[in-house]
Amino acid sequence: MVHDFLFSVASDTSGVSDACVLRVGLIGTGVVGTGTSLVLARNAALIAQRAGRPIKLVMAAARNLSKAAQVVGPDVVVVKDPWILVRHPEVDVVVEVMGGVGLAKDLVLEAIAQGKHVVTANKALLAEYGSEIFAAADARGVIVAYEAAVAVSIPIVKALREGLAANRIQEVVGIVNGTSNFILTKMEEEGMGFVAALRLATELGYAEADPSLDTKGIDAAHKTALLAAIAFGADVHFDQVHAQGIHALDPWDMVCARALGYRIKLLGVARQGDDAIEVRVHPALVPEKHWLAQVQGSMNGIWVNTDAAGPTFYFGAGAGSQTTASAVVADLIDVARQRAINLSSRVPHRSVSSGSIRSWPIMPIGQVASRHYLRFAMGGRLDLLSCLPRWLQKSGIKVQQSVFVQHPQDATQDSWVVLTPSLAGDVLVDKLTVLKRKVKDLEPAAVWRVEDLNLS
């Protein structure tokens, strides 16, 4: 059965001289597995031509055999036990799209040990066990490719590692979680609260049954850790990445931010500082004219700043069946051409001045400086407005820009919103403690960071 395909593939790729087929084993026949099978079949001729040889799905592992057989068709061997697949001599490359970090990790490591290349869409796996997996792949001389792990329709991994390879990458700032961005868009456009917007996202299939990986910023943090590792050649330990989700965000803050010319987005930020790198995920104010502020709904967008190419921006779908398959199959084509580089080709970033190799620590979030947005709710006492600037001044909090925003329905929600100059998070916390002590329990109703991205 496995052998039969050789003739059939050769017959419909008659333009390809070297018909040495790349044989693919697929672990997982859910949304992404289905898309991968479909794209490989539909664009087989095109893919064979671009890869220099046919790429053929020969085996699939899935719990539900009959459902899996429907997905992959009659020419593909379906097995229940994924260990058979990762050890099968007629599988050249394993596509892991089952998800999770337990069994998936063991299977990927076994595939590598068996000398098979691996293509994976599993950001959690790579963010948590990337060092181990890439070291194993390096030692065994096989490729682990993962374009599908970040912003699937956008070839951002390739752009960072190859397209911009001449550059010192200075920052990568992305909207990399479509579920959160869908929820934020609904909150902003329709004034929905977080819970209502999440319910809608779940009803429409944008959110998982357990959406906490998305809404708590964990998924975005996995992806941002990968982007930082690529951009800076850094060994980013996922547990060092600051992740703050969107669940505490009040839609009223989105209105107040707009009054200052900003939108609030869940950003993944990877930035090169002088002595450390920043790798963090949290909601932040983005200038409303910036490209990232225009990424709406479930789409993804990534802003990259570099020393030679300057700023570039990338936009596309961040999830979906065929969209993810596009990245998986691109990786398969690279594997077929033996063109992929491992993440392990990362080494510690070199500093500009000395040219020497050094390892960059990750800056603790409290030390990261940025402008901040503070919202003070009036609670119906407009007389406070005349005192607030003085109180802030006494607490050492400078005001760079401020605006009073009236709530359309509820006067107690009327707010004075302030942008501070750039200062470290810890410094702001200290100043706010002073404020709270000096002025009986006064504290802002909301505090968010501002990302002042270069607009040029």
Add this chain to the structure above:
Amino acid sequence: MVHDFLFSVASDTSGVSDACVLRVGLIGTGVVGTGTSLVLARNAALIAQRAGRPIKLVMAAARNLSKAAQVVGPDVVVVKDPWILVRHPEVDVVVEVMGGVGLAKDLVLEAIAQGKHVVTANKALLAEYGSEIFAAADARGVIVAYEAAVAVSIPIVKALREGLAANRIQEVVGIVNGTSNFILTKMEEEGMGFVAALRLATELGYAEADPSLDTKGIDAAHKTALLAAIAFGADVHFDQVHAQGIHALDPWDMVCARALGYRIKLLGVARQGDDAIEVRVHPALVPEKHWLAQVQGSMNGIWVNTDAAGPTFYFGAGAGSQTTASAVVADLIDVARQRAINLSSRVPHRSVSSGSIRSWPIMPIGQVASRHYLRFAMGGRLDLLSCLPRWLQKSGIKVQQSVFVQHPQDATQDSWVVLTPSLAGDVLVDKLTVLKRKVKDLEPAAVWRVEDLNLS
């Protein structure tokens, strides 16, 4: 002198085990040559690490030897005769950034004949002689890489050929000429006429002394021909590409377009039709919320639609010294890794239905269907407004949307602007001829195409 660099390179890339240097010969030490030399030197360690071996400029050819020596530094041999460079045994790869299609073509072909890889930023050369050059490179087994030929800071060639390689590409629509886009932005934002905006662009260094390649759409057509060749695997003859520039555009049309919710941009369109491909450059109305409408000033933006990944968008600088160098050096890194594919790996696109190989003709511009924008100047006779809809109806011109726009200063410029349903250019011309015959010499003051790009 040429030999000396080996030690110096090896010493500052101590992390690289395989110090087999890729030796670069640079033809042209102008803006792009200077940037390339600078980026190769500044990021030498990073580049060596990413390329797997050092990349070293060893020779440069330029008319002005002393100026060139200043650009490339004392370790690089500078020659006046580029033929010495393309034939020199110690040059592995030739970077052609001299421009032009005469001598550059001969030098590139000689470099190929000598077994050297070529990296070029020369879109005119490839658009006009690509078939000959890629055939020669194929026969000799060398790489011709050209990321710098289109939208330099954006790795779009790599995105189309590798990142999106799993996809059937349906359309590529780009703003790929920064000079024109700068002029259009000034016309739109400040109401300048074309001539004044062009003068400003020249003063600020955005336009060449002879700007006609840019303003007449020739440069954009070169790039669009290349994009079409990559996207559709088509052999696009440059002289079949319809190119219309921006010189005839009235800023008043930009105001009228805005009244309908559109901006006017110079677009390069490469689109897969049922029986033919469209490859064309002309000003067109773009929905103002579309990404392409937001690309302002001298920047570039490219919209790509595909069958699996869906729509993606790319933005960045389209010209400049280090920005172009970013693409040139990325190509050098690919060459160093022997990872690049030649354009000649293109073959005629396969049709979806039959799976068979077929060649796609380029659709004549008159047969390309789109909605059209027609502007009728009132010439001070507002009474015409009541007759115009009837006259259009009698001539078979349907009106899908229309608006009357008053000129702020000049009542004779008051205009009735109309969007037609989609129809072929030739069909519209016929209908307008009928109109002109039926209603004494009535014709629109301006006719432009509308590109209704999928916004999702």
